[in-house]
Amino acid sequence: MIDIDIWRLRTTVLLAVLLLATARQVTAILHTDLFNASNINDPDLHIRTQLPGVQRATTEAELEPLLTDNLEPDLRPWRQLGRPLRCRRELLSLLHQIHTVWPAYRRNFVALVLIRNNRMSWWAYPEARGWCTRRVKTIAEQFHSFIASAGMRFPDVIYVMNGYDKPLCERQQATHGSPTGATSISAAAAANSPNCSAPVFSFDKRWNASAYAAGLAGSAHDDILHPVMNHPFEQLIDYPWEKKIEKGFMRVGVYGAMAANCSRVLLQRVGGSREGRQVLDVGIYQNRHWKVKVKTVPPVPMELHARWKYLLNTDGQSASWRLAKLLAINSALLKYRSDAIEYYYRSLKEGENYISFDHTDAIQVIRGLAGRDAELQAMVARNQAFAFRYLSQHSRTLYAKVAFERYKALFSDMDDFIKQVPENFSMAWFLQERERLIAGSTGVQ
Ligand SMILES: *[C@@H]1O[C@H](CO)[C@@H](O)[C@H](O)[C@H]1NC(C)=O
Numbered sequence: 001m002i003d004i005d006i007w008r009l010r011t012t013v014l015l016a017v018l019l020l021a022t023a024r025q026v027t028a029i030l031h032t033d034l035f036n037a038s039n040i041n042d043p044d045l046h047i048r049t050q051l052p053g054v055q056r057a058t059t060e061a062e063l064e065p066l067l068t069d070n071l072e073p074d075l076r077p078w079r080q081l082g083r084p085l086r087c088r089r090e091l092l093s094l095l096h097q098i099h100t101v102w103p104a105y106r107r108n109f110v111a112l113v114l115i116r117n118n119r120m121s122w123w124a125y126p127e128a129r130g131w132c133t134r135r136v137k138t139i140a141e142q143f144h145s146f147i148a149s150a151g152m153r154f155p156d157v158i159y160v161m162n163g164y165d166k167p168l169c170e171r172q173q174a175t176h177g178s179p180t181g182a183t184s185i186s187a188a189a190a191a192n193s194p195n196c197s198a199p200v201f202s203f204d205k206r207w208n209a210s211a212y213a214a215g216l217a218g219s220a221h222d223d224i225l226h227p228v229m230n231h232p233f234e235q236l237i238d239y240p241w242e243k244k245i246e247k248g249f250m251r252v253g254v255y256g257a258m259a260a261n262c263s264r265v266l267l268q269r270v271g272g273s274r275e276g277r278q279v280l281d282v283g284i285y286q287n288r289h290w291k292v293k294v295k296t297v298p299p300v301p302m303e304l305h306a307r308w309k310y311l312l313n314t315d316g317q318s319a320s321w322r323l324a325k326l327l328a329i330n331s332a333l334l335k336y337r338s339d340a341i342e343y344y345y346r347s348l349k350e351g352e353n354y355i356s357f358d359h360t361d362a363i364q365v366i367r368g369l370a371g372r373d374a375e376l377q378a379m380v381a382r383n384q385a386f387a388f389r390y391l392s393q394h395s396r397t398l399y400a401k402v403a404f405e406r407y408k409a410l411f412s413d414m415d416d417f418i419k420q421v422p423e424n425f426s427m428a429w430f431l432q433e434r435e436r437l438i439a440g441s442t443g444v445q
Pocket residue numbers: 018031032033036037038039
């Protein structure tokens with residue numbers, strides 16, 4: 001399950017370095033050597049920073065539809081516990097689990113984060129994955145930049161941030177005893193409750209909307225989703241609809257952590273068939289999977305994706321962070337069927353925001369779009385408005401802030417506990433504090 005590869009690591013380093021260099025003047029492109037659009041020179045391509053009639057969501061009230069669809073479902077299993085969490089019990093217990101029960105590769109994905117007096121600081125294991133801690137570092141830079149530029153005010157809060165692409169808090173299996181010593185939960189309640197004793201913030205998980213609607217767990221994981229902050233894409237990209245190439249377009253990388261038969265590879269194969277070539281222009285620009293044999297093609301800057309009428313979104317390791325960029329482009333979005341989500345996906349609906357397809361029906365689905373321009377353009381308008389209103393770095397920062405407030409409200413003692421945490425906190429401090437409480441009468445169980 002250890003699945004990091006060097007290229008990915010290097011790219012992430014490069015990305016982080018470039019992000020650092022451009023933190024204040026986020027441009028429309030993802031700053032990697034693969035998506036460098038600095039020499040785009042197409043008079044038909046329009047990059048917009050305004051959308052008449054639509055404002056960025058910069059207040060909690062403006063963001064509420066997104067919070068209702070996405071944050072609230074993540075909080076439900078924790079609220080359903082029916083009792084407040086305590087830092088001195090569940091949070092310390094989680095940290096103890098991480099330190100003593102989680103295998104090293106897992107705990108090397110996480111950082112302990114403290115926000116106090118509107119400043120974020122964090123600690124990670126010395127062997128922590130560099131690309132995970134760089135993501136946390138980018139988050140801190142973004143938070144601090146909106147504190148400075150937009151007067152953003154964070155609550156005092158302490159939480160565990162998972163910098164990996166996948167969630168870490170599997171639901172408790174009904175057959176499990178509590179492995180963690182959180183014995184205050186009855187066996188029956190435990191069957192339907194998280195096995196992380198306190199929430200962890202993560203970027204992705206899998207989601208079953210109908211299960212959630214039926215009152216069941218919407219996910220096998222109880223991680224609360226946190227916006228991805230290291231893929232800024234602030235502008236909207238337009239290209240004249242009538243000039244767009246009527247094909248389904250995709251340029252992606254394939255990396256060691258993906259399955260050899262992942263959607264990207266399956267779709268690439270369809271695109272190589274005689275029938276496929278008529279309606280698809282799909283290619284892999286970087287292949288780092290030892291089992292995948294493909295002829296790679298040059299990458300295409302994200303802005304130039306706007307030249308194609310249909311943009312195909314396929315998962316990466318889990319949800320593809322590129323989806324937000326595709327939503328900002330005035331082309332129709334075709335989304336490979338998948339239950340992988342980032343924090344905002346639960347606001348998107350098939351038929352309203354995207355057309356679903358997979359490798360078995362891609363050709364048919366694209367053929368079926370001929371002549372449906374009015375419908376597709378209405379979808380595009382909806383998506384650009386959604387991306388503009390909700391997915392900017394500012395709105396992402398606001399989402400995180402509100403998530404921390406509502407997460408904090410799950411606990412009865414967080415403010416009080418935070419007063420105790422030293423500036424130079426580390427895992428060791430929390431573990432010692434837990435020991436101290438166990439030895440005393442307060443009693444972490
Ligand atoms: C993009 O490409 C140009 C020209 O090739 C180069 O000068 C510039 O440094 C590159 N920018 C980034 C962010 O890679």
